[in-house]
Amino acid sequence: MTTQPITQEILTVENVNISFKKSKTQSVLAVKDLSFQIRQDETVALVGESGCGKSVTALSLMQLVEKNSSIIEGNILFEGENLNKLTEKEMQAVRGNKISMIFQEPMTSLNPVHKIGKQISEVLVLHGFATKADSKDKAIEILKKVGIPRADSIINEYPHQLSGGMRQRVMIAIAMACNPKLLIADEPTTALDVTIQAQILELMKTLQQQFNTAILLITHDLGVVSEMADRVIVMYYGQIVEQAPVRTLLKNPKHPYTIGLLNSVPDINSDSDEPLSPIEGNVPNIGEIKEGCPFRLRCKQVHAKCHTENPALFQLDQQFVRCWLYEKREVGA
Amino acid sequence: MSNLLLKVENLKTYFVKKNFLRKEKHYVKAVDGLNFHVNKGETLGIVGESGCGKSTMGRSILRLIEPTDGQVIFNNQNIRTLSEKEMRKLRGEMQIVFQDPYASLNPKMTVGAILFEALKTHDIGKNAKDRLSIVQDLLVKVGLSPIHINRYPHEFSGGQRQRIGIARAIAVNPSLIIADEPVSALDVSVQAQILNLFQELKNSLGLTYIFIAHDLSVVKHVSDRIGVMYLGRIVELSDKKSLFKEPLHPYTQALMSAVPSLDPDSSKQRIILNGDIPSPSNPPSGCAFHTRCPFKQNVCETVVPKEIKVSDDRYVYCHQFDTDYKDAFS
Numbered sequence: 001m002t003t004q005p006i007t008q009e010i011l012t013v014e015n016v017n018i019s020f021k022k023s024k025t026q027s028v029l030a031v032k033d034l035s036f037q038i039r040q041d042e043t044v045a046l047v048g049e050s051g052c053g054k055s056v057t058a059l060s061l062m063q064l065v066e067k068n069s070s071i072i073e074g075n076i077l078f079e080g081e082n083l084n085k086l087t088e089k090e091m092q093a094v095r096g097n098k099i100s101m102i103f104q105e106p107m108t109s110l111n112p113v114h115k116i117g118k119q120i121s122e123v124l125v126l127h128g129f130a131t132k133a134d135s136k137d138k139a140i141e142i143l144k145k146v147g148i149p150r151a152d153s154i155i156n157e158y159p160h161q162l163s164g165g166m167r168q169r170v171m172i173a174i175a176m177a178c179n180p181k182l183l184i185a186d187e188p189t190t191a192l193d194v195t196i197q198a199q200i201l202e203l204m205k206t207l208q209q210q211f212n213t214a215i216l217l218i219t220h221d222l223g224v225v226s227e228m229a230d231r232v233i234v235m236y237y238g239q240i241v242e243q244a245p246v247r248t249l250l251k252n253p254k255h256p257y258t259i260g261l262l263n264s265v266p267d268i269n270s271d272s273d274e275p276l277s278p279i280e281g282n283v284p285n286i287g288e289i290k291e292g293c294p295f296r297l298r299c300k301q302v303h304a305k306c307h308t309e310n311p312a313l314f315q316l317d318q319q320f321v322r323c324w325l326y327e328k329r330e331v332g333a
Numbered sequence: 334m335s336n337l338l339l340k341v342e343n344l345k346t347y348f349v350k351k352n353f354l355r356k357e358k359h360y361v362k363a364v365d366g367l368n369f370h371v372n373k374g375e376t377l378g379i380v381g382e383s384g385c386g387k388s389t390m391g392r393s394i395l396r397l398i399e400p401t402d403g404q405v406i407f408n409n410q411n412i413r414t415l416s417e418k419e420m421r422k423l424r425g426e427m428q429i430v431f432q433d434p435y436a437s438l439n440p441k442m443t444v445g446a447i448l449f450e451a452l453k454t455h456d457i458g459k460n461a462k463d464r465l466s467i468v469q470d471l472l473v474k475v476g477l478s479p480i481h482i483n484r485y486p487h488e489f490s491g492g493q494r495q496r497i498g499i500a501r502a503i504a505v506n507p508s509l510i511i512a513d514e515p516v517s518a519l520d521v522s523v524q525a526q527i528l529n530l531f532q533e534l535k536n537s538l539g540l541t542y543i544f545i546a547h548d549l550s551v552v553k554h555v556s557d558r559i560g561v562m563y564l565g566r567i568v569e570l571s572d573k574k575s576l577f578k579e580p581l582h583p584y585t586q587a588l589m590s591a592v593p594s595l596d597p598d599s600s601k602q603r604i605i606l607n608g609d610i611p612s613p614s615n616p617p618s619g620c621a622f623h624t625r626c627p628f629k630q631n632v633c634e635t636v637v638p639k640e641i642k643v644s645d646d647r648y649v650y651c652h653q654f655d656t657d658y659k660d661a662f663s
Contacts (some may be wrong), residue, residue: 049520069378165609194547195605201593202603222594223594226595226596227593251597264524264525265550265595266528266550268589268594269599273530275533276554278523278524278526298522
């Protein structure tokens with residue numbers, strides 16, 4: 001699973017900062033010093049609560065954040081190319097073709113006034129995977145691959161005629177149409193019921209094997225992480241606070257936030273009636289915390305150093321933790 | 334049974350969908366014949382997927398949506414025969430907490446005013462000064478502070494807003510609280526805080542809950558008994574332990590196996606249901622689950638399953654457990 005022979009990294013994110021302008025002189029730093037890699041055919045999960053910067057990260061990988069109001073610094077290397085330096089036109093050749101994305105709400109991300117078939121063939125024709133003439137057959141073929149029954153009549157239907165699960169399948173069909181190297185899935189099953197979620201997760205796994213795609217899975221649901229991911233990145237307040245192989249993270253979490261997060265979820269396999277042990281307080285707003293470790297206000301193991309200095313990522317074997325408790329073995333960063 | 338607080342018999346709530354051109358009426362059977370009871374001091378969890386009628390059920394019990402048929406007996410009183418005025422009075426006894434704390438609080442009222450209004454409507458407290466101290470008490474009870482009294486809902490985070498919603502519900506000293514997806518809009522770390530608050534208040538105030546949610550692990554955590562709903566009907570009703578130990582209805586089994594496990598080593602067999610949840614406006618005949626059921630027989634397509642008592646306090650609605658149809662499943 002995680003100790004495979006080294007496969008190639010297809011995405012390397014280096015020291016990325018994302019900030020949004022509030023006024024001419026002011027800006028807020030939404031994502032701070034983000035670095036991670038995704039290897040070929042691996043699934044990396046990005047976990048965190050609302051406002052931790054996980055969706056902004058996904059959008060900026062695709063260069064989809066508004067350029068006028070935001071600044072992305074650092075390197076986003078995809079197959080050796082720095083996406084952050086590409087022009088809009090060059091980026092269009094990457095989007096949907098080499099990297100594609102599925103979103104949480106399939107109703108709002110499909111175009112309500114176009115038929116399903118048209119929305120799929122549009123992508124195929126645009127990226128040169130089909131001609132106008134055979135795009136319809138190709139669209140049917142792709143819909144069948146994502147398990148849509150009566151695909152030949154569905155292509156003539158509109159998004160509102162489909163259920164949530166079916167719409168998400170169509171989204172996945174569009175995303176996989178050009179056989180991308182990397183699929184970014186932003187909360188792909190959050191809007192779905194559990195039995196439908198199970199179907200969609202299964203579909204993503206099957207397609208991943210078939211197409212050899214790497215997946216960056218953004219979610220808040222640790223159960224989904226445990227089912228899908230090879231490696232997990234936990235974010236809090238725009239920073240990576242912990243990064244580890246999925247087993248290590250779930251069995252032996254190190255950062256107080258990760259531990260708190262895992263303790264907050266009622267375990268369906270336990271019969272205990274004990275109260276949960278939640279993290280105190282609320283998720284802070286971006287810009288609220290000026291210095292020190294951003295988690296210190298909610299942390300049970302807070303000490304003097306936490307108030308003044310933000311910890312670096314410390315390495316422990318395969319695990320990276322941003323917490324002063326693990327200071328001894330510092331990594332070169 | 335003196336312990337009985339609420340008894341629901343054959344509750345039906347249909348919505349009329351009129352066809353614009355044709356005269357005929359079409360019914361959406363949101364809730365279609367529910368039978369259950371709630372004892373004092375217990376938590377009945379209701380779990381189901383979207384469109385199964387769980388929210389409509391909650392509102393029908395309070396008559397926020399007028400039920401079409403059936404009886405709701407609360408404290409030995411059939412509340413369906415009460416007048417609007419009497420009903421309003423009774424709502425002091427039964428309160429509801431909604432899912433979305435952003436939509437269920439009036440944005441133009443301060444927290445103090447929201448709670449004050451509830452007290453005044455139900456004639457609690459002798460005078461304004463008395464009520465003020467009750468409001469302050471309430472805020473402390475739900476984990477806020479009296480200094481929050483003059484703030485508006487938008488000044489709070491989601492979790493804090495849900496605390497205000499809970500304060501409003503307990504303000505009038507109810508015996509029953511219907512909580513309709515109270516934590517599904519919240520982040521996990523905050524969700525746990527609110528679940529603990531529900532538990533604390535239940536113990537300190539002797540409350541009874543009907544806890545409606547789609548998240549099986551949350552329902553398991555808070556409930557004593559659980560009803561599983563599918564397309565307007567309960568398919569299985571059981572005490573928590575036996576339900577999770579041995580789910581009987583094929584839908585319950587599928588629902589449980591669909592929940593992603595936190596344990597990376599778990600090797601449970603996953604039952605993946607085919608197809609979507611059918612629309613409640615056009616539910617399948619017979620057993621509503623037959624279109625997705627892996628054990629379906631001919632009888633399931635035509636006959637609605639009846640209530641089968643498996644053991645004390647354990648009911649399942651599936652032909653597999655009906656001795657009349659034993660041959661069909663052998």
